[in-house]
Amino acid sequence: MDYRDSPEEAAFRQRLKIWLSQRSREFPSADGDAYWAGQAAWHRALHAAGFFGLSWPKEYGGHELPPVYDVILDEELARAGARPRPSLGYLVQGLGRHGREELRRRFLPPMIDGSERWCQGFSEPGAGSDLASLTTTAVRDGDEYVVRGHKIWTSYSDVADWCLLLARTDAGAPRHRGLSAFVISMHQPEIEQRPLTMINGVTTEFGQVLFDGARVPTAQMVGAPGEGWALAMTIVAHEREPAELGFTARYGKLVRDLVARSARSAPAAPAAGRPPSADLIWAYVQTEMLYTHVRRRLSERLDGVAHGPEGSLDKLLMTETEQAVGHAVLAEAGTGDPELLSAYLYSRAQSVMGGTAQIQKNIIAARILRLGAS
């Protein structure tokens, strides 16, 4: 056990620090719509400099480094005040594990280098937690499938070139078995975008997507007909791990900004600063916990530990942390600062996106604690 950097890790960190000191100002950290607008350029710049896709296969544009390098990347991005890295790990895992070699070779490199952008079409208005009840259909027509249905909570759908789509291909099969996954082009007139305005005013993160006769070649089915549920489970399991997301470092940065803010704003004794609120200190403790947790989880992957339901534990810890940071924002800044208020409001989504906190608890109770059906 050694939490310090190995010589190789230290050299990587140093290289990254230098690059960030020179380049990260071109991609200012931002909230709300400005953040989403700049994310594609940031992704391409990170990849071009060799700092993205660190643990993914070289043949698809990754670097095949141990997973702990992602921790170093996240830490240094946060320290530099830079944007978090784009979160794509779940898509890479989903396509990498379930897609045929031709699909992987065609789609993974541009996904990883940021030249093609992706969204994920899973949730529907009538199929949220109960994903297997989805009703979007894909009907075979010669060499193509024809897609009709309504997807929602589709992040970046307005800028995506491709969508990893889950649709029903066999209405007669038991509901989990009748689903298939596709890589479908978002550039077709039969696809309509409707943005969703979130409670913090952001309009470009989540969208609704309506498919009305959109077409996808049969060769772009991921896996075999009826194997869509297996892919969906791979994706949601990976989506739930804080290690897959650059978010952890974002919380740390927000906490540091709040501490600095508290030290500055001491009306009575400006020199001494105001002591941080209990909510802020607790958010700091939780953030530090999450750092150590991500480090432990990623270290465990050196043993090739398969991540199944344990991701739900990580997701709950991440949610607790983000929402504690949200409460620290309120304690420190009230509602007066629009950017901070937006961060607080956004934190409420963390216990819903990627599977609600209640669904995570059902998974933990049934599959880890074996408490019986929930």
Next chain:
Amino acid sequence: MDARLSAEQRELRAAAAKLADDLGPHSVLDLSDDTRVARLEKAIAATGWRTLRSDGAGGVEVAIVAEEFARGLVDVPFLGPVLADGLQPSPEPTTIAAPGGPHPSPEPTTIAVDARGISRVLMLTGNSVQAAQVGDAVTGVDLTRVTAEVAGPWQPVAEISPEQAQRWRALALVVTCADLLGAARGAHALACDYAKVRAQYGHLIGSYQAVSHPLAEGLALIEGTVSILRHAAWAVDEAAPDDAIHAATLAKVYCARAARTICETSIQVHGGIGNTWDCLAHVYLRRALAATELFPVRLEEIDCGLS
């Protein structure tokens, strides 16, 4: 960077867990079984784990044993002797003293902790190690450990370096964190076992989300506790002394909150039975409360830093 336990550390955990499972109390009645306590004492004395520090073991190893002993409610001394050994090795059974005592107390006082069958006690003041004798037992919240008055006067017996003193203080915090984690794990397992046998409305209570969700939250808290404690235990010996203290204070705040929540959940899951003396849930809670108060850290003491 590698946060995994080594093969030796995993073996140590398995050995400590087995000893605790074999000879620790399995009921409140077992707590007063002197024959069992004597066998447990003999078995633990034979392991040599009370002198882990003077044998060169790190904070991680000490934390592993402390955690498994708390999980199994081991009711003979370990925490006290292993910390005393970390201050000044001695052939005579020795424990440590810490600020505390009966409340309200007319003046600040120290009590000997984890003192069952032990007559000598050490305390660190500044960089000075002082020794005294263990006095009469006093009532404490923890049913698995004996606390006692200190029969003065304190005599200086050794001077350690400022760095050694810092590292010892970090170790002391880490050992209490490990005690909290072990107690939380024990209480959580007790509640999960109960939820799989207790039925109401024709179903096992574990099948109800009102019961299973707090237990799932408890497991998440345990995982967070494992992570923050492991880093702090490593830092005792490997990080700069100030960083070791910082990591340990963070861990203490997190572990204490998590353990209390988990122990309270365990009592709640047990329903009426959980509120009776004969249910082990309160024994875990009491152990957790005692570990929280031993070298306590208040939230306001945390340095959020700007580094």
